[in-house]
Amino acid sequence: MAKSDPTTPRERYRTQVRAEVMERAWEQIATAGASALSLNAIAKHMGMSGPALYRYFANRDELITELVREAYRDLADTLHAASETGADLAGLARTLRTWALADPQRYLLLYGTPVPGYQAPEDTTAISQEIAVTLIDACAAALPPATPASPLATHLADHRTWAAGHPAPPEALALFLSLWTRLHGVLSLELAGHFTGMQFDAAVLFESELATLLG
């Protein structure tokens, strides 16, 4: 028996507890939103008393940061997987939508109203850029051969540092920004419940936005 795992039992226990905490946290978030997340309630729910959790997370913010990181990671992987299996831009857009609808609070944790003081750590923005790259790639591929230069594209030609050296033409960057903001516009209003009461199907609106974007 080779001891395949270099991790100590303590480490394994630790990571396992952290995982269970985060699992409970996701349950809480799914039902009551991120702002209602309570370390105390999680601890009691796990059968231990309040302050114990501070052995695993420095504070509430660190737990939330970890949840954000996990959500970004999951979204990036989901989009990457879809892209690998041949999904085009429309496919990625629909993948994003199903991912958002599967757990609205998770989407809103990433792209909803931020806590004013909170500053995202370095690595989460890195994953966020990874997501952007996947989408920009698809945008570049979906771009019609002769796309007229829009004012936005010419503006982006001079302000593309955020694309981090991505070789896509400015028109692709412009398409990405349009795509991102439009999809988010539909999704966030839908998830926030601003369409409830209106009887129309948000999916039709989503597809409409997508169609005009690719047409």
Next chain:
Amino acid sequence: MAKSDPTTPRERYRTQVRAEVMERAWEQIATAGASALSLNAIAKHMGMSGPALYRYFANRDELITELVREAYRDLADTLHAASETGADLAGLARTLRTWALADPQRYLLLYGTPVPGYQAPEDTTAISQEIAVTLIDACAAALPPATPASPLATHLADHRTWAAGHPAPPEALALFLSLWTRLHGVLSLELAGHFTGMQFDAAVLFESELATLLG
């Protein structure tokens, strides 16, 4: 001396205190967001002790509801005034943007991530519809004479109960939904700080979205 004011001194004092509370609440919201709003802190800041405020607001939710109502009212009036002075659809869109940028947290209070338990009361949805009507009017006016029927428009032709008897053609309703979601997409991502770090000008993106919408 005619006693011009039929309100009793007590009533006047009451409304004046309520107004001051809401003013302080807006200050808190502007700096720390709606979730960090504290009745206690407001009370102390006004020189009285905690529970006193419960004479004026039944609970925290009622205060927030009142803030939401005030914000909706202000936005509706602002858009209505702009419309009265001859602003077209693009003008209304820019009015919305400046209104949102003037106080980001106020915009996010209306259109950002909702508090999961919270249900908006009847009259706020009424003001929200008033806003919609103003925009739908402008959409109907901005509609090119021969607009091809989109799948969204045909869908809306059968699902227009939310338009509350507005006589606009379904194409105008489709335009309204596109407008709303696109502007909100740009605004909410901008206000939530998701463009910080990227160096481009969000105003250019906003104008680009607006242009493609009206072109």
Next chain:
DNA sequence: AGCTTCCGTGATACCCTCTAACCAACACCT
């Protein structure tokens, strides 16, 4: 076995919302 490191606990300080009981001031009415 002994030592060390780590985990969970209760106690505590300090926030918050919200209720209850009490007190003071004002308005009103006879």
Next chain:
DNA sequence: AGGTGTTGGTTAGAGGGTATCACGGAAGCT
């Protein structure tokens, strides 16, 4: 003018939250 009721303010306190601390005990390591 003086009693009376409404109204606005107070403190005390229940209940829940974050977070720190000191302590006891268990688990791992040598």
